[in-house]
Amino acid sequence: MMHRRTRLLAGLLLAAGVLTVLVSQRRLVAETPPPAEKPVAFSAEDVAFYEKEILPILKQNCYKCHGDGKERGNFSMENRERFLKGGDLGPAVLLDKLRDSNFLKAIEYRDGLEMPPSGKLPADKIAKLTEWANRKLPFPANALVAAASKSTRGKVTDEDRKYWAYQPVKPQPIPAVKQADWIQNPIDAFILAKLEAKGLKPNPPADKLSLVRRLYYDLTGLPPTPEQIDAFVNDNSPNAYERLVDALLASPHYGEKWGRHWLDLVHYAETNGYERDGPKPNVWRYRDYVIKSFNDDKPFDQFIREQLAGDEIDRNKPENMIATGFYRIGLWDDEPADYPQAVADEFDEIVATTSQVFLGMTMNCARCHDHKIDPMPQTDYYALKAFFVDISRYSDTRDVSSPNNLADITPKEFRELTPQEREERENRKMKLRGEITKLEDQVIKRMPAPLQRASEGDERPKVIREQLPKFIQREEQRQLDRLRRDLDRISRAPSPRQELALAVNRANPFPPPTHVHLRGNAHAQGPIVEPAFPTVLGFPKPKLPEVKRDAKSSGRRTVLANWIASKENPLTARVFVNRLWQHHFGKGIVPSSNDFGKIGEAPTHPELLDYLAQQFMDANWSVKKMHKLMLMSSTYQQSSKGEPKALQVDPANQLLWRFPMRRLIAEEVRDSILAVSGSLNAQMFGPSIYPPIPREVLAGQSVPGQGWHTSPPEQANRRSVYVHIKRSLQVPILIQHDQADPDTSCPVRYTTTVPTQALGMLNGEFTNQQAQSLAERVLKDEPKDRNAQICRVIRLTVGRAPTAEEVAADAAFLDKLQQEFKLNAAEAFRQYCLMAINSNEFIYLD
Numbered sequence: 092m093m094h095r096r097t098r099l100l101a102g103l104l105l106a107a108g109v110l111t112v113l114v115s116q117r118r119l120v121a122e123t124p125p126p127a128e129k130p131v132a133f134s135a136e137d138v139a140f141y142e143k144e145i146l147p148i149l150k151q152n153c154y155k156c157h158g159d160g161k162e163r164g165n166f167s168m169e170n171r172e173r174f175l176k177g178g179d180l181g182p183a184v185l186l187d188k189l190r191d192s193n194f195l196k197a198i199e200y201r202d203g204l205e206m207p208p209s210g211k212l213p214a215d216k217i218a219k220l221t222e223w224a225n226r227k228l229p230f231p232a233n234a235l236v237a238a239a240s241k242s243t244r245g246k247v248t249d250e251d252r253k254y255w256a257y258q259p260v261k262p263q264p265i266p267a268v269k270q271a272d273w274i275q276n277p278i279d280a281f282i283l284a285k286l287e288a289k290g291l292k293p294n295p296p297a298d299k300l301s302l303v304r305r306l307y308y309d310l311t312g313l314p315p316t317p318e319q320i321d322a323f324v325n326d327n328s329p330n331a332y333e334r335l336v337d338a339l340l341a342s343p344h345y346g347e348k349w350g351r352h353w354l355d356l357v358h359y360a361e362t363n364g365y366e367r368d369g370p371k372p373n374v375w376r377y378r379d380y381v382i383k384s385f386n387d388d389k390p391f392d393q394f395i396r397e398q399l400a401g402d403e404i405d406r407n408k409p410e411n412m413i414a415t416g417f418y419r420i421g422l423w424d425d426e427p428a429d430y431p432q433a434v435a436d437e438f439d440e441i442v443a444t445t446s447q448v449f450l451g452m453t454m455n456c457a458r459c460h461d462h463k464i465d466p467m468p469q470t471d472y473y474a475l476k477a478f479f480v481d482i483s484r485y486s487d488t489r490d491v492s493s494p495n496n497l498a499d500i501t502p503k504e505f506r507e508l509t510p511q512e513r514e515e516r517e518n519r520k521m522k523l524r525g526e527i528t529k530l531e532d533q534v535i536k537r538m539p540a541p542l543q544r545a546s547e548g549d550e551r552p553k554v555i556r557e558q559l560p561k562f563i564q565r566e567e568q569r570q571l572d573r574l575r576r577d578l579d580r581i582s583r584a585p586s587p588r589q590e591l592a593l594a595v596n597r598a599n600p601f602p603p604p605t606h607v608h609l610r611g612n613a614h615a616q617g618p619i620v621e622p623a624f625p626t627v628l629g630f631p632k633p634k635l636p637e638v639k640r641d642a643k644s645s646g647r648r649t650v651l652a653n654w655i656a657s658k659e660n661p662l663t664a665r666v667f668v669n670r671l672w673q674h675h676f677g678k679g680i681v682p683s684s685n686d687f688g689k690i691g692e693a694p695t696h697p698e699l700l701d702y703l704a705q706q707f708m709d710a711n712w713s714v715k716k717m718h719k720l721m722l723m724s725s726t727y728q729q730s731s732k733g734e735p736k737a738l739q740v741d742p743a744n745q746l747l748w749r750f751p752m753r754r755l756i757a758e759e760v761r762d763s764i765l766a767v768s769g770s771l772n773a774q775m776f777g778p779s780i781y782p783p784i785p786r787e788v789l790a791g792q793s794v795p796g797q798g799w800h801t802s803p804p805e806q807a808n809r810r811s812v813y814v815h816i817k818r819s820l821q822v823p824i825l826i827q828h829d830q831a832d833p834d835t836s837c838p839v840r841y842t843t844t845v846p847t848q849a850l851g852m853l854n855g856e857f858t859n860q861q862a863q864s865l866a867e868r869v870l871k872d873e874p875k876d877r878n879a880q881i882c883r884v885i886r887l888t889v890g891r892a893p894t895a896e897e898v899a900a901d902a903a904f905l906d907k908l909q910q911e912f913k914l915n916a917a918e919a920f921r922q923y924c925l926m927a928i929n930s931n932e933f934i935y936l937d
Contacts, residue, residue, distance in 0.1 A: 137229035145223045148216050152207045164610065165460065171230040179460075179609040179617075189224055247626045251466035255697060256451070256687040257627055259661050263702040278724040281699035285746050291737050294729040294749040299324045301937050302728060303335070304890050308755065308936055309675060310339040310718070312348035312810075313771075314763050317886040336722050340715050343775060346386035347812045349714075351758060352674055353381050354812075355840070356448045356685075357417060360833035361779060363485075364422040364818040368798065373497065376592040377416030378812070379776045391667060391712040392656035395449060399652035402498075402595050403644050409500035415595040419496060422818075422834060423485045431613040434484060442476050447836050449655050451666040451687035452625065459611030465688040466627045470607060474623035477605035481598045481645040498594040516581060523578040530571050531555055537562045598644035622647050624654060628661065662687060664704035668717060672703070673839070675721050677751035685838040695745045726750075731937035752937040754842050757828035758811035761857075764928050765808050767887040768864035772809045779815035782807040782822055785856055792820060824858070827851045852929045862925035870920070877902060884924055889932045 149158065149168055156163035166178025174194075177183040183194040197206035198217050205211070212220075223229070251257075265277045266284035273293060274280050286293060297305070303323045307315040315323075323335055339345060359378060362368045384394055396404060401411030421440040427433030443455035456462045457472040483495040535546050538558060546554040563571070607617035624630045633654065636646035655663055666687065673679035680700045683691030694700050703717065710716045721727055729750040737748045744751055755763060765771035780802045789795045798817055801807065814822055816833055827848050831837035852858050865884065873879040881901045885893045893901075901923065908919035927933065 133226075133229035137226055138231050140226070141223065141229050142231065144219050148212070148220065152209075152212065171228050174228060174230075179615075184224055184228060186227055192224065195221060195224060247466045247468065251627050252629055254466075254627075254689070255694070256665070257629075257661055259659070260664060260701050260704045260708070262705055263698045265702075266698075273725050275725045275728075276720060276723055277702060278699065278721065279726055281696055281702065282724075282726045282747050285696065286748055289740055289746060291740060291746065291748050293725065293747075294732060294734065296725070296728050297730045297750065297937070300891055301730070302332070305750075305936055306335060306339055306722070308759060309722075310336075310348060311342050311344035312351070312756075312759050312762060313344055313766055315890065317890065320890050332728075333723065336719055340718060343386055344773075346382040346384075347775070347810055349385045349674075350378070350382035351812050352670070353385070354378060355831040355837040356670075357420060357444055358831070358833050358836050359420050360816045360818050361420075362798065362817045362819070363425060364834065365424050365426075366793075367425060368817060368819040369425065370798065371419065371593055373591050374416060374420060374593045375777070375779050375813075376413045376500075377420065378779075380410055380413045380416070382776070382812070383410075385714065388713055388715045391707075391714055393712070395656040395663070396649075396652040399445070399655070400648040402598065403646055403649045406498075406643065409590075409592070412498040412500055412594045412596070413592045415498075416593045418479075418482055418595050419485055419593045421485075429613075435608060435611075435613040437484065438476050438479060441479050441482075442472060444836050445479075445655075446475065447685040447838070449666065450625075450660075450662045451669075451681070451685060451691075452662070453686050453688060453690070454625070458608070462688075464690040467625060470618075470620050471623070471625050473605050473607045473620045475625070475651075477620060477622040478647045478651040480605055481600065481602040481647060482595055483597045483599065495597045496593055497591045498596040499589060500592050501590045520578060520581055523574055523581070527571065527574045527578065530567060530574070531559065534559055534563045534567060600638045600642035600645050602645055602647075622650070630654070630659075658708045664707050664712075665700055668703040668707050669700060670838075671714070671717050671721065675718075675727060676747065677753050683838075685836060750937060752935060754935050755828075756840050757825040757830040760828045760934060761811045761822075761824050763933070764858065764861045765810075767928065768861040769868040770808045770861060770864045772805055774806075774809055775813075777813075780806050780809050780813050781815050783856065784820070784822060788820075788823055823851060824855060849929065853925065858928060859925060862928060863921050865924040865928070866917070866921045869924070877905070880920070881905075881923075884927050888927045888930065 153168055155161070157166050157168045159169075161167075162178075164178040166183065167173040174183055175186075177193065181193070184192045189195060193204065196202050197204045198212055198220055200211050211217075263281075265280045268274065268280055268283045269287055270283060270292070273283060283293060296302075300320060303315055303320050307313060307319070323331060328334075359381075361371050361374045363371060397411050397414035398417040401408075401414040405411050418441060421437065421444075423437065424433045439455060439458055442458075443453075446452045446454035452467070453462070453465070454467060454472050454475055456465070457467045457469050459469070461468050486495045535543055535554070538546075538554075542554055542558055545551070560568075604619045605621075606619055609615040609617045622633055622635060624633060633650050635650060638645055654660060658664070665681075666684070669679040669681050669684055673682075673684050680696050681687055681692060681694045685691075703720075706720065707713075707717050726747055727750070729747075731750045731752045734749065741748060762771065781799055783801050784799060786795070789799065799815075799820060811822075811825060814825070818833055821830060829840055829843055831840060865887070869880050869883045869887070873883050878898050881898050882893055885891070885897070885901075904926075905916075905919050905923055908914045908922055909916060914922065
C-alpha cells in the first residue's frame with residue numbers, strides 16, 4: 092500500500108496532468124533517455140491504424156495537456172520523437188521493455204500512475220493503445236519532422252541576450268533640451284527631454300514648507316519640528332537646501348529610515364513562522380547591522396559581499412558574521428511533514444530573495460520548469476542554488492549553544508569570566524554532579540551485588556551506561572535527564588558578557604551535489620548541476636576555489652558575491668539605483684523593481700537608468716552620493732500640483748512633470764504620532780521592543796499573548812523599526828497602514844485606502860493615548876491662550892501656520908464639544924488633538 096504522503100503527492104501531480112511514476116517507498120530517479128532513433132518508415136497499414144484508431148483516443152483524452160502545443164510536464168504526444176523522449180521523468184515508452192513503459196503503466200493504472208486522471212479508459216481503448224505500442228508507435232511521415240519536435244525549451248538564444256536588462260551598462264550622453272535654465276544636474280536633462288518631446292513642461296518648484304517636510308520624511312522618516320521648519324524657510328542663503336540635504340544624510344535617523352527599505356526587501360522578521368512561530372534569538376543584530384551600514388555609507392558592493400559571504404571573507408570580523416543573518420531571517424518549519432521538501436523550500440527562499448533583490452531576476456519561477464517568460468532554464472535555478480548548498484540548515488535556537496546559527500562576536504576583552512563568576516559556575520556544576528551521583532546510587536542499590544561492587548571502581552561509567560536503564564524507574568529517568576541537561580547547559584553556557592549573533596556559523600566545505608528537482612519535487616532528483624551564473628548573461632563558468640581539509644566553508648558564496656558585486660554585472664547597479672529612485676519619486680524607473688524581466692514593466696527612462704547606474708559604480712558604490720544627486724535635481728524639487736494639459740497627456744505622471752504626492756508608510760505614521768505628541772524615544776539599536784497590543788487582537792492567538800511581552804512605556808515608544816516583527820502577530824496601527832509582509836520580499840509598499848484605517852486611528856488605544864500626550868504637551872507649552880494652543884497643534888502636526896479663519900473654526904469645534912456633547916475642556920481638547928492626527932494633511936505629503 093502506498094504511504095499517505097506519497098499517495099497525496101501522486102494525486103496532486105496527476106490532477107495537474109503530469110506524467111509521473113510514484114512508487115511506494117522508492118525515490119524517483121529520472122531515466123536516461125534512449126539515443127535518438129533514425130527515422131522509421133512505417134507501412135501504410137500501420138499509419139492508417141494510428142490515424143483511425145489511436146489519434147482520436149489521444150485527442151479526446153490526452154491532448155488537453157500533451158497536444159495541440161501543450162507540453163504539461165514537458166511531454167508532448169504530437170510526434171513520435173517527442174513521445175519516445177517523454178517528459179520530466181524520462182521516456183514514455185521503452186520499445187525494448189514495453190511492460191516497464193510509463194505510458195502503459197499510466198493507461199493500465201499500475202504502480203500508482205493513473206492517466207487520464209479523469210478516469211480509466213475502457214478496456215478496448217487500452218487494448219488499441221497497447222497494440223500501437225507493440226507496433227513501435229507508428230506515426231505519419233509528416234509528424235516525424237513536425238515543428239513541435241523542434242522545441243527550443245530550455246535554450247537561451249542570442250536574441251534572448253539582446254534584451255535591454257542583460258546588456259552591459261553603457262555611458263549615456265546628456266540630452267540637449269530647450270529649457271536649459273531648468274537644469275540643475277544631468278538627471279533633469281533626461282527628464283526634460285522626454286517632457287519636451289510630448290509638449291509638456293515641468294512643474295514650478297515646491298514651496299519651502301512642502302520641500303522641508305518632503306526631505307525630512309524621505310531621508311529620516313520623521314516630521315520636522317516647527318523650529319526646524321522655520322530655520323529652513325527663513326534661510327535665504329543660496330545653499331540652504333543643499334546644507335539641509337547634507338545634514339539629513341548625516342543624521343543617525345537616516346539609517347533607520349533607509350535600513351527599513353532594505354529590511355522589506357530581504358523580508359526581515361524575528362520569528363520562524365508556521366504554527367509555533369518561535370523567536371529567532373539575536374536576529375536584531377542583523378537589523379542593527381543594516382541601519383549602521385546605511386549610516387556609514389558602506390559601499391554597496393561591500394554590503395553585498397558581507398551578506399552573501401561574510402563568514403567566508405573574514406570570520407573574525409563581527410559585522411561580517413552578523414551580515415550573514417541574511418540567510419537566517421526566513422521561514423523555518425520546526426516540524427516538517429516532508430523534511431527533504433522543507434529543506435528545498437528553505438533554499439528556494441534564499442534563491443528567490445538573492446535573485447530578486449540583487450539582480451531583479453525571478454529565478455524562483457524556474458524551480459519546477461523552465462521560466463515561462465524569461466530565458467531562464469530550470470537548470471539555471473539549480474545552478475544558482477548550488478552556490479548556497481554549503482549553508483547548514485537553520486536549527487532549533489532555543490539552545491544557545493547551537494553551532495549552526497549563533498556566532499560568537501564577543502570582543503576579546505569580554506570573553507573571559509571574572510574569578511567570582513567562574514567560582515559561582517563551578518559551585519553550581521558541583522552541586523548538579525552531586526545530585527546526579529545521588530540519584531544514580533539510588534538506582535544502583537537495586538542491582539545485583541556484583542554490579543554494585545563494579546560501580547564502586549573504574550567500571551562505574553560502564554555500569555551507568557549499560558545497566559542503569561534496566562533498573563531505573565520512569566520518574567527517576569526524567570529527573571536524571573533534567574539534571575544532565577542542566578549540567579550540560581551550564582558547562583556550555585556563554586559568558587554573561589558574551590555577544591551572540593544569528594548567522595551562518597557552520598557551513599559544509601564539501602557540500603553534496605546539487606540535483607535538478609523534477610517538477611520541483613525534492614524526491615524526484617534529476618541531473619546534477621554545478622554552480623553557474625544565469626546563462627542569458629553570458630558569463631564564463633565560475634572558477635570555484637580549491638577547498639582545503641580544514642576549511643570552514645566551500646568558498647562558493649564568495650565567488651557568487653564577487654560576481655554580483657562586480658561592475659561587469661549588468662543588473663546589480665541598475666537594480667539598486669532604481670530602488671533609490673523608487674523611494675524618492677514614488678515609483679521606479681522600472682516600476683516592477685524586483686523584476687527586470689519581460690513579465691515586469693519596461694523602464695520609462697532607460698537612458699537615465701544607465702546614467703545613474705554608471706554614476707553609482709564610478710562613485711565607489713556610495714549610496715549617499717546617489718541620494719544627493721537625485722535630491723539636488725529640479726525634478727525632485729518640483730511642486731506636486733496638477734496641471735490640466737499634463738494630466739490629460741500623462742495622467743500617471745510617468746514622465747515626472749510633477750512630484751508625486753504620497754501617503755506616509757506604516758512606520759512613518761506611528762513614528763510621526765509619537766514625535767508630535769512628544770513621546771518618541773530616540774534610543775537606537777539593541778533588542779526589539781514590544782508595544783502594547785489590545786487584548787482583542789491577542790485573543791486571536793492560539794495562546795493569547797504568547798511571544799509578546801509588553802515593553803515598559805518608555806521603551807514601547809521607540810521608533811517602529813525596532814518593533815519586534817512576529818510573523819503571526821503584528822501591531823495594529825502598522826498592519827492597518829500596509830506594513831510589509833515579512834514572508835516574502837516586499838519591493839513596493841502598496842498603499843490602500845480602507846475604512847478600517849480611519850476607524851483604527853479614531854478608536855485605537857495607541858492613537859487615543861498619544862492624543863492625550865499631545866494635548867498635555869501643548870497645554871504645557873501654551874497654558875492659557877486657546878488660540879495659541881490650536882496654532883501649536885496645527886504646527887506640530889502639519890508644519891504650517893493656520894489661517895485666522897481656520898483657528899476660529901477649530902475654536903468653534905471645541906466649543907461645540909463642550910456645549911453640545913457636554914465634554915469638559917480637557918477631554919474636548921484631547922478629542923481635538925485626536926482629530927488633528929487623523930487629518931489627511933498629517934498622513935499625506937504634498
